[in-house]
Amino acid sequence: MSESINALSAIALLQKYRLGELSPVEVATAALGRIEEIDADINAFCLVDPEITLRSAEESEQRYRRGEPKGILDGVPVAIKDLFLTPMWPTTRGSKTVDPNLHLGKSAPAVAALDRHGYVPLGKTTTPEFGWKAVTDGPLHGTTCNPWDHQRTAGGSSGGSAAALAANMAPLALGTDAGGSIRIPAAFCGVVGFKPSFGEVPHWPRTPFGTLAHAGPMARTVEDCALLMNVLSEPDVRDVHAVPRRGIDYLADLGAGVRGMKIAFSPNLGHVDVSPEIVRAVAAAAAVLRDLGATVTEVDPSFSDPLGAFGHLFYSGTAHALRDIGTRKRELMDPQLVKVADKASRLTVLDFLAANDERGQLCERMAQFHLKYDLLLTPTLPLTAFGLNREVPEDWPSTRWPTWTPFTYPFNMTGQPALSVPCGFCREGLPIGLQLVAARYNDAVALRAGHAYQQAAPQARTLP
Numbered sequence: 110m111s112e113s114i115n116a117l118s119a120i121a122l123l124q125k126y127r128l129g130e131l132s133p134v135e136v137a138t139a140a141l142g143r144i145e146e147i148d149a150d151i152n153a154f155c156l157v158d159p160e161i162t163l164r165s166a167e168e169s170e171q172r173y174r175r176g177e178p179k180g181i182l183d184g185v186p187v188a189i190k191d192l193f194l195t196p197m198w199p200t201t202r203g204s205k206t207v208d209p210n211l212h213l214g215k216s217a218p219a220v221a222a223l224d225r226h227g228y229v230p231l232g233k234t235t236t237p238e239f240g241w242k243a244v245t246d247g248p249l250h251g252t253t254c255n256p257w258d259h260q261r262t263a264g265g266s267s268g269g270s271a272a273a274l275a276a277n278m279a280p281l282a283l284g285t286d287a288g289g290s291i292r293i294p295a296a297f298c299g300v301v302g303f304k305p306s307f308g309e310v311p312h313w314p315r316t317p318f319g320t321l322a323h324a325g326p327m328a329r330t331v332e333d334c335a336l337l338m339n340v341l342s343e344p345d346v347r348d349v350h351a352v353p354r355r356g357i358d359y360l361a362d363l364g365a366g367v368r369g370m371k372i373a374f375s376p377n378l379g380h381v382d383v384s385p386e387i388v389r390a391v392a393a394a395a396a397v398l399r400d401l402g403a404t405v406t407e408v409d410p411s412f413s414d415p416l417g418a419f420g421h422l423f424y425s426g427t428a429h430a431l432r433d434i435g436t437r438k439r440e441l442m443d444p445q446l447v448k449v450a451d452k453a454s455r456l457t458v459l460d461f462l463a464a465n466d467e468r469g470q471l472c473e474r475m476a477q478f479h480l481k482y483d484l485l486l487t488p489t490l491p492l493t494a495f496g497l498n499r500e501v502p503e504d505w506p507s508t509r510w511p512t513w514t515p516f517t518y519p520f521n522m523t524g525q526p527a528l529s530v531p532c533g534f535c536r537e538g539l540p541i542g543l544q545l546v547a548a549r550y551n552d553a554v555a556l557r558a559g560h561a562y563q564q565a566a567p568q569a570r571t572l573p
Contacts, residue, residue, distance in 0.1 A: 114139040115277040116572070119185045119333045122280060126173055126184050133173070133184030137166035137229050140186045143278045144232070150259055153272040155191055155250040156198055156233035162186070165229045172227065180226025182340055188279040190270050191233040191250075192240050193217040193324075194314070203236045203247045205441040206434055218311035218345035219283055219324050226340050231279050234269030238443045239317065239430050240285055243293045243510040245269060246498050247443055254497065255297060257539055257573045261494040264294030270327050271298040275572060281337055282327040287318035288423055289517025291325050292529035296489035296542025299531040299572065301559070302327045303334045306550045307524030308352040310338070311345035317430035320350065321422060321521045329572065331530060331560040335359035338552070352550070359553055367561045368402030370554075373482040379409035381515045383491040390533035390541045391488045397565050398486070398558065410478045410485060412519070415471055416511060419518045421464035423511070424453035445500060449509070468522045475523045479548035484558055487516045489529040489542030516544055526552040528559045532566065 114136055117125070125131035141159050148154055169184035178184075194200050194217040199209030216224065223230075238247040245253035245268025253268040255261040256276040263272040267284030271294030274282055284291040286304040295302025304323045312324040326337035338359040345351060374395040376388045399405040431439070431450040439447050478485070492513060495502040500510050511518055520527045525546055532543035543562070547555040 115143045117280065118330050119182070119280045119328065119336055122185055126178070133166040133169040133229060134163065136184065137162050137186055140231055140279060147276060148278060150254065151256060151272050151276055152235055152251055152253045153269045153276065153278060154188070154232045155201070155235045155269065158198060158232065161197055162229060162231055169227055169229060178227065180340070181336070182223065183227030184229060185281060186229045186231040186279055187223055188231045188234050188270055188273045188282040189220065190267050190283050190285060191236050192285050193220050193283055195220055195230065195233065197230070198233055201249060202240070203238045203249050205249050206438040218313050218348060219341050221345065222340050222343045225343070234267070234273055234282060236266050236269060238446055239427070240266035240287070240290060241427055241446050242266060242500055243289060243514055244500060245294070248441060252497055255494050257299065258494065260497060261539070262297065262497055262499070264297035264494065266290040267302070267327065268294045271295050271300055271302065274298070274300040274327060274329055277572065280328065281333060283324065284327045285312070285316070285322060285324050286521065287316065287322040287426070288419065288511060288521050289514045291327060292489050292517050292527060292542065292544060293514055295327060295529040296531070296540065297494040299540030300327060300329050301331050301334050301531070302529045303338070303556065304520070304527045305338065305342070305552050306526045308350045309526070309550070309552055310341045311348035311351040313345065313347040316426070318423060318426035320524070321426070323521070331528070331556055331563050332360070332363060335363050335556050335560070338556070357553060359556055362553060363557055363560050365557055366401060367398055367558050370403040370483045370558060371481065372398060372403045372405045372484045372486055372558070373408045373410065373478070374405050374486045375407070375409045376488065378487060378516065379411060380414050381491050383488055384493070384535070386535045387488045387491060387493070387541050391486070391543055394532040394543045394562060394566065395486055397562055401561055401565060405486070410475060412471055412474050414515060415467055415519055415522060416515070418464035418467035419511060419522060421456055421460050422468065422522070424449050425456055425461055428453035471519060472523045475525060476548070483547065483551070483554055485546040487544045487546070489516060489544040490514060491516070493535045493537070493539040493541060520546055523549070525549050526555045528555045530559045530563055531571070
């Protein structure tokens with residue numbers, strides 16, 4: 110029974126709460142049982158506190174009994190990446206150098222919004238140190254494994270959140286994404302991850318990665334991501350970059366389909382070497398959208414790889430994050446993080462400004478592109494999950510993670526909404542991700558198309 114409870118979506122849980130067919134305490138108990146049963150082999154969670162989780166579930170259950178549910182998410186368990194401040198739990202950011210009690214009593218905007226809507230906090234999920242790379246391993250909390258194959262990475266930096274979803278330990282999770290950190294683990298683990306338009310979801314405190322960094326929802330269905338967006342997009346004055354609340358109900362038109370949409374399909378952005386299996390899977394997904402009534406045209410957005418500019422912008426953030434950390438504490442850190450930060454500390458202001466200029470040109474290019482196309486369809490990644498405790502795959506020509514994530518980081522530079530939805534499997538049985546990118550602030554379009562695809566493609570909802 111608990112196994113079937115753990116497989117339910119957030120939407121389904123809420124319906125059962127309203128009908129009295131399930132209680133938040135039953136659901137929280139089942140989730141905690143699942144974590145206890147399997148997480149020792151996966152390491153999705155770095156903190157679990159059954160007392161607080163069950164207390165929140167009991168409070169939610171009492172509200173339902175009174176007929177007074179709180180907000181639109183009451184009683185649904187949510188896993189929280191250990192980069193978000195939680196008032197009742199320490200936030201370590203995956204680092205031995207962070208005082209875990211420094212921010213007790215404070216809530217990130219996303220966590221404050223969840224609390225206004227009656228969520229059940231399930232625990233903190235594992236992240237690499239400061240969320241700096243696209244795999245999840247680090248000196249404080251160890252390595253997160255992929256639920257499909259425990260000898261492979263779950264991706265990162267929201268790897269703990271993605272693994273928790275794929276293994277049915279949580280129905281909803283929070284992630285952050287400064288270069289693909291929501292979409293990469295979503296693709297590797299076969300779940301849904303959404304990077305909203307920059308500023309659509311308030312995020313505080315400001316991260317070292319500046320305006321590259323987005324907060325967003327992760328789930329097993331696009332519908333659940335849309336539900337969570339209705340909560341996370343509520344305003345919070347602490348984020349000076351947040352856009353004014355636009356009153357969008359992301360669930361309202363989710364089922365409107367893709368008929369009449371103009372979709373550009375680019376299997377390689379014109380310059381990426383992609384696994385043939387992934388090209389076939391994404392092409393098949395494009396055909397599904399075409400059959401649903403969209404006009405799908407194979408075309409590249411025609412921009413050169415902005416890897417160098419992204420590296421300057423991103424790694425200068427790592428240097429900034431470590432600028433006040435002394436030699437003794439650095440010895441406790443991920444040595445590769447220290448290495449990239451030391452290298453980035455030698456960048457000049459002119460290097461940074463030149464990278465920012467290239468970023469501006471890319472923003473202009475994509476803004477023009479979306480005057481013609483509602484969506485850009487690409488693979489989320491050019492490969493499937495590789496071995497553990499590696500920043501790059503075996504025999505990879507480069508040592509740094511952005512070289513194998515060429516479909517994700519460009520859209521952190523542009524601030525566009527980008528959704529990863531599972532779209533099939535390779536011969537080894539590992540998930541493949543489909544990325545849908547919309548014009549900035551057209552988040553609802555990406556979610557609508559992703560939902561239409563997921564409804565039409567059964568393989569998009571298979572779990573290990």
